[in-house]
Amino acid sequence: MEALETFIVESPVPEEGAAYRSIISDVISELVLGGAIGRIKVVIRPEDSLFQMAIILRGSQPTVKVSDIGSVEAGNLAKKEVKISLTEEKYLPELLELLWARYGRAKVFQPERRTLIMNAEDTSAEIEFLKEMIVADPKQTLLSRLVEMAIRSTPEGFRVRYHSMKENHFIFVASEDTLKPEWIEEGHKILAEILEEK
Known part of the structure; x- marks a missing residue:
């Protein structure tokens, strides 16, 4: 897998964060997405049954x-x-x-x-x-692979999902429960954080 500029997995339980980082790395490799992803940040909050992911792509191919x-x-x-x-x-x-x-x-x-x-x-x-x-349209193919990667990385049972892709930015939020609007806003804030990184 090509080295990512940023790869952060946050969880209140460090061992859980490390396990998810390993799972996500494996899925990225299996779907051959390493070259497409530049930065990724994942936030897992088991107490809220919440999984959030923000990705900045390296670039996109034209149609x-x-x-x-x-x-x-x-x-x-x-x-x-x-x-x-x-x-x-x-x-x-x-x-x-x-x-x-x-x-x-x-x-x-x-x-x-x-x-x-x-x-x-x-x-x-x-x-x-x-x-x-x-x-x-390589962008459509890439979007479907990103969604598959996010779903495969999500904890079992997190079937309520939201995803968005604009330009080279991808956001994914999943939960066992109904998604709260603030969780989706948090997903956008996570994206803003990794956009600001130099």
């Missing part, structure tokens, strides 16, 4: 468009074809799902591994649309 992974151009003009030639295959499954949803499975042809052909009435407009079509 991936079709034009980022290949070229989109006119194919056979007589057949009104639009052709995608991929330079990167990594996102091919996601791209195929999107194309099947737009055109239907039977209308997406793949004559070669890196070539996809579809028919369109207005090929010019379709080419422009496809160039800008988002194939993958």
Whole structure:
């Protein structure tokens, strides 16, 4: 796991804090999040059945468009074809799902591994649309992995949860009981604390 700039786990019982730090480290490693997380602070208050986590990410990746992974151009003009030639295959499954949803499975042809052909009435407009079509959003994938990491790190039975992600900041609050608004505010204060650290 890549070293984190800040990794704090606070608990009234020091041994409990150390145990949770170990659990969280293992989960971060399992989900390969070490490179994404810069700072993390966790506060555990067993007397309130409360678990709070604030994370600052190192940075986020931009969305991936079709034009980022290949070229989109006119194919056979007589057949009104639009052709995608991929330079990167990594996102091919996601791209195929999107194309099947737009055109239907039977209308997406793949004559070669890196070539996809579809028919369109207005090929010019379709080419422009496809160039800008988002194939993958790494931020959404990262958010789902952060939520999974937080849930796996939370004590058993803490099923009432709140999470928020804005820009490169992630907050997670969980409890066995109904969440109090002040607990969520505390989560935001924990985030502010680690934001201020130099």
